[in-house]
Amino acid sequence: GVRLSASAAHLVAKKLTETDPDPDRRLAKRPAWRYGISGQAAIGAGVTLTGAWRWVDSVRDPFNFIDAEGRVLDGDNPGYAALDLGLVASLARWAPVDLNVRVSNVLGREYSEVKGFPARERAVAVGVSFTR
Numbered sequence: 666g667v668r669l670s671a672s673a674a675h676l677v678a679k680k681l682t683e684t685d686p687d688p689d690r691r692l693a694k695r696p697a698w699r700y701g702i703s704g705q706a707a708i709g710a711g712v713t714l715t716g717a718w719r720w721v722d723s724v725r726d727p728f729n730f731i732d733a734e735g736r737v738l739d740g741d742n743p744g745y746a747a748l749d750l751g752l753v754a755s756l757a758r759w760a761p762v763d764l765n766v767r768v769s770n771v772l773g774r775e776y777s778e779v780k781g782f783p784a785r786e787r788a789v790a791v792g793v794s795f796t797r
Contacts, residue, residue, distance in 0.1 A: 669704040694779075696722040696744070711755030715767075720746040721778075730781040738780050745776030747784075757796075765792045 676699075678692035691697070703717035723744040730738045751767040766789070773787040 667704065667706045669702070671703075672699075672701045674699045691725045693725050693727055694742075696724045698722040711757060713753045715751040715753065717749045718746065720744065726780045728780070732781050742777060742780040745774065745778075745784075747774060747776065748772055761796045763794045763796065765794065766790070 676695055676697060678695040678697070679690045699719070699721050701717065701719040704715070706714045708714055721744055723741045726740070726742045732738055747769070748771045749767065749769045750771050751765065754764045754766075756762045756764055769788045769790070770784070770786055775783060775786065777783050
């Protein structure tokens with residue numbers, strides 16, 4: 666079977682006070698839009714593929730920041746998209762074990778959820794779980 670899900674969130678985050686002299690009324694560190702889609706597909710006996718894609722809009726960040734490489738980061742923190750893929754395989758034929766393999770940020774994109782603190786690029790995680 667195949668299972669898909671999607672999400673979208675729109676946040677209207679604006680300062681409501683009229684006395685604020687800042688013409689950009691967006692609240693800091695809150696993206697206006699977030700989207701996501703995820704799914705699972707059982708491709709055989711005990712084997713399931715998983716995937717998730719997310720996109721986050723740019724966020725206002727009024728602070729300047731100097732990163733570890735000496736670059737000045739100013740202005741908004743740019744939006745980003747990331748793709749994660751995974752595989753879950755039952756090894757019950759040989760032992761009561763499930764193998765879980767996940768690749769985060771498959772495309773190896775550089776992005777920061779918080780300005781000045783880069784997210785991991787591509788990362789692979791492998792795990793096993795024992796069942797009774």
